[in-house]
């Protein structure tokens with residue numbers, strides 16, 4: 044999936060080598076002989092382009108007819124950004140329902156509140172029974188304490204479920220409160236309704252006779268299985284089209300061995316070109332891939348030669364210096380001075396806290412991350428208290444400091460309850476209201492006196508006192524002096540985190556809104572950049588799912604790895620190979636790989652023996 048447009052090259056025969064794939068896809072939509080399909084192809088092969096082509100074709104051929112019958116073509120994308128990009132390229136035509144899996148499932152089920160209630164209650168009961176069973180059999184200690192806590196929390200939620208009139212759910216943010224559903228509940232419930240309820244299947248097929256999925260190697264397995272079930276029953280009136288690349292499966296919740304589960308009668312066209320990357324990068328991608336499957340791509344004949352370098356560095360080195368040094372070497376050797384420019388290249392790290400370290404927001408990030416209770420909201424910056432500070436307070440302070448009164452007033456009018464419609468209707472004297480809002484802004488701004496920067500907690504306290512912005516009940520709990528010892532783990536973690544200077548919050552916010560040079564290996568899926576620096580740093584990461592040290596021979600395989608390998612299961616080395624493939628194939632022109640390692644010699648030996656890099660391409664720093 045391509046999100047950053049690059050200049051289209053002049054037309055060449057290479058542009059059309061894979062055109063037959065688009066033709067085969069179009070034939071799948073024939074009314075007499077509809078077929079489902081699985082279009083899996085390597086990085087940069089133009090899958091997104093094929094998806095858009097297929098959709099434009101459908102609009103031309105069937106758009107009017109589908110609209111007349113109130114039907115739509117559904118497209119499920121992996122991220123909101125991908126969703127926006129596809130909608131934009133399809134000119135926002137209402138015939139398409141483009142959404143993420145979460146929004147898609149929620150839209151489908153949200154009006155069945157009674158079923159939702161029954162499902163949630165049943166699921167909590169099962170969880171409690173399961174925990175109770177483990178409690179009875181298990182030993183004491185931390186695990187038992189945690190289970191007891193979980194049982195208590197779930198029992199409380201169960202008791203309140205009956206009183207819920209309407210469950211709510213926000214696919215793009217945090218879902219706080221007992222009447223809201225979690226992301227995983229919506230996925231599980233939605234998929235179950237589809238695979239088990241005949242009526243839900245009829246609704247799905249009736250509304251969306253064609254459903255296309257982008258990045259389907261990472262689409263939640265529950266939904267993929269549910270769609271196979273629907274296909275079995277309704278294959279003559281329901282077309283499923285899957286786009287993706289098994290080599291780019293990097294999340295654990297996608298369906299394993301997806302390609303082996305595809306029904307035999309699905310069309311499976313293959314592509315050979317890589318239109319994105321320079322020749323040397325395509326060559327690297329091909330050898331990396333060869334350990335997993337036999338797909339081999341061809342670079343464009345007009346592609347640049349390109350350049351790759353592997354910098355092998357001891358884990359104890361100063362990372363900032365090393366990365367600057369590597370970028371300088373890249374600039375010299377490629378003659379491309381954008382390697383000297385902070386925003387000229389993208390640095391791919393394995394985990395967000397590594398960006399926290401490099402950009403300076405670790406004190407804010409760590410308490411939240413270590414608590415283990417925030418999911419994607421921490422990654423995308425949608426935790427309510429943080430987004431208030433970054434999306435509203437930060438621009439307000441900036442505008443004030445610049446003396447931009449117009450912008451200050453615009454932000455306050457848009458977001459402050461002091462000036463909302465209700466305030467104006469309740470109070471007749473508008474000057475009073477404006478004065479009150481102005482005083483509230485001054486109270487907050489006074490925290491920046493004498494060149495100091497306040498802590499995030501101080502800012503929230505000022506907001507609480509003046510009511511300048513609306514604070515959710517959780518924010519009020521966070522501001523309570525005993526919050527650090529709260530039973531609510533989110534409250535305790537937020538209290539610890541928000542003690543930091545507001546500057547850390549601003550750096551975190553720049554990172555999550557993609558305004559820095561850093562991104563994670565996982566987060567850049569579908570994107571492309573001219574210059575890429577892939578940073579491999581196991582010692583600096585906390586996860587155990589990936590191990591570059593094992594992939595590059597600096598660390599031995601574990602017993603579990605060997606067992607998994609023998610049983611034909613996915614291993615951490617295979618997972619890391621795929622992640623490495625995804626990260627390297629984002630580069631269009633030049634690629635710097637930095638390996639922080641405990642064993643520089645082993646990394647060098649392995650990378651040369653594997654034919655990933657040549658002797659001349661390896662630099663020991």
Ligand SMILES: Nc1ncnc2c1ncn2[C@@H]1O[C@H](COP(=O)(O)OP(=O)(O)OP(=O)(O)O)[C@@H](O)[C@H]1O
Nearest residue numbers: 044045058085086087088089090091092318319569
């Ligand atoms: N037939 C073609 N002719 C010329 N350029 C193409 C063609 N197909 C794709 N491209 C270009 O190649 C790049 C990669 O395409 P795209 O992002 O669609 O690939 P993808 O298969 O979705 O990649 P990935 O799986 O790595 O995300 C884009 O810049 C796109 O404009």
